[in-house]
Amino acid sequence: MSQIEIADVAIEYCRPNSDDTFAAIRGVNLAVDKGSFVTVVGSSGCGKSTLLLAIAGLIPRSRGSIRIDGRDVQGPGCDRAMVFQDASLLPWRSVHGNVRFGLELQRWRRDDIDERARRFTELVGLAKFADYHPHQLSGGMRQRVNIARALAVDPDVLLMDEPFAALDAQTREVMGNELLHIWERDKKTALFVTHAIDEAIFLADRVVVMAKDPGRIKAIVDIELPRPRSTAMLDSAAFTGYRHRLRDYIAADIQSLQLVGDAA
């Protein structure tokens, strides 16, 4: 049995001041195996973040079910941890204080909190910066704290919503490598939403492609590249093949974003 089972999930909103509904996602079915790294791609508005938030239990579903290890998702829980695009660090706490934050909220034992916080701060390479405050850190470093905070609570599932989108291209590449490095240790089930096709292929065992209007899953591509991944693979024929396939899937949606229509 897969660890995450998503069956016929739909999330609909009422438009403000009117009676019609707007479907962010509809008819989504997905099964994710334990220990696999799944990325979700698609153009803007296809509902990939919405899906992730629903799995995290932060927004309610209109229809369908989401089960993790057989348990229905009713709200946030200690079995899942989320890494947002915005690092969302408490500015008045140090790095160490921030990594402790999730542990405190989940009421871990006092001794464990400090020990785990220290351990995971070290894991993401920020041991020397443990007493620094967020405003003294770069964007990449802040995201590392964000990741450490999520890992520290020992979730069964790691959910990441475009965590590297706000970083520059080089930092992004470095962070992707490091993320895999860290992930290889425990091989937690991970769901990673991104815009960047290369990033999606590089990190994943499977890539889920979503389309919009309404938000739905268009295709699922298994990535048969060997692990551990290296940046050299980016130039391989297999990688390029995947890249083309995914581009084609997404191309249809990009069409609707055209700035200037064809002349009549």
Added chain:
Amino acid sequence: MTRVLERHQALISGCISFAVILLTWQLAVALGFVQVFFTSTPIRVAVAFWRELRSGEIAANVGVSLYELLCGLGLACIAGIGLGVLASWSRTIEHILEPFIWFTYACPIIAFYPLFIAWLGLGAPTIIAIAFLSALTPLYANTLSGIRNADRDLVRAARSFGARRRDLFLKIALPGSVPIIVAGLRLAAGRALTGVIAGELFGAAAGLGYSIAFYGQKLKTTEMMVSLVMVVILGVILTQLLSLCETATDSWRTGPGR
């Protein structure tokens, strides 16, 4: 040398400004543009200042006014922040309190001065009450606003870890609102000082405001100026202290990025 000059630019220009003002003042009177009766002269004021300082008059007046100010401000902090916290917890409480808080803000408290005298007698308690009511609103409003406007991203992140309402309040809203509350404190201090002085003008038996009115009745402008200068100095010291507080509590916000 120029580096030192640059860093203390504000201080230096401030000193120059004051020097110019004092000089103009002295000259204006000396040359007869302004009657000495109306404004006195810096020299006379300085002499009177020294005299009052030595006799302890200044200390007594400042002491009384300061005491009234701190009591009123302190009470306003407790009530304002306390009520602000309550109101942030429940919208019903907020709506219940709202008309009264805004009345305290819109209404010149001093208008009810005779009532305070009747209830609390002439002297410190009345002034403290006026200062308290004057300072209440900024503290309440800023506490409420600071807690309500807790950073959305932080709240969302905390919720994803299963934070409950109490956690959100204690760990995010409250610490995050400290800068705004301190800013409210600065506003409240100004209003409290105004309340103290205005109250004392109308008939306390001691204090800086009282001494201004007292000497005013006797048309002794020199002594009036002494007390006036003391009030200004007091206000400046108060504001500077609070500004320091503000930067101290805000230090985690300075810097690039957030």
Added chain:
Amino acid sequence: MAVATDYARRRAPSIGRAVDRYYGALVSTGSVVAFLVVWQVAAARGWVNARYTSSPSQVLAAALDIARHDDFPHHAWVSFSEFSLGFAAALGIGLPLGLALGTSRRLRLFVDPPMMALYTAPRLTLLPILIIWLGIGAASKVAVVLLGAVFPIIVNTMAGVRETDPRLFQAARAFGASRLDTMIKVLVPGALPAILLGIRLAIGRGVLSVVVGEMFVSEAGIGHQIMNYGEAMQVGHLMVYAFAISLFGYALTIAVRLIEDRVRSWRPEP
């Protein structure tokens, strides 16, 4: 990526929604009514000394009395004209000065320290000396209002100018705008929200100044009446006047708030 948490809402039955929207107003009104009831009962039953606290019924009676006997329009007019003159002068001096200080760093360097010193001190301390300079008539009150209102205007205008996005200036320069053009088309609109805030703060200070000024010494005006009734312990009458002036100040503040909201809606979020 848009976070849908903001507008995910369960549909409420339409009547529930109406109550929801007016809930705040209902509770507030209810609380004021409850207060008035308690006040009236407490005064009638003697739980508090009605001579000192008056009661809603007495205040109403006083209002009628004032309407009939007191020449309220005269006093209101005196206060209103003193306030308006002082406030207009404050605008006339404060806005240009604030703009000048905001744009010129050198000017700011020298004018800031003494100005800030005066700003932090309550202007009401100058009341006695203004009386000596300008007498007990309207002139001294206009002066107090002027001094009370001018500083928030200057300080906030200055802040508004400094906060205007410098990139807007760059864009204007890139299009070859003259200094005057820049000032009118970029500076003033950019600083407008802050200027309006300053005006709103100044209103409160101005109203306070005129009332206290008149209470201290004057021949007519709302503050004058307040002082008279206060000394005669006619609390009901005092409250009517106090309420009137509060209402006036509050109404003005609301008006400026509305303008502020209008202006803010034009601005993009920073």
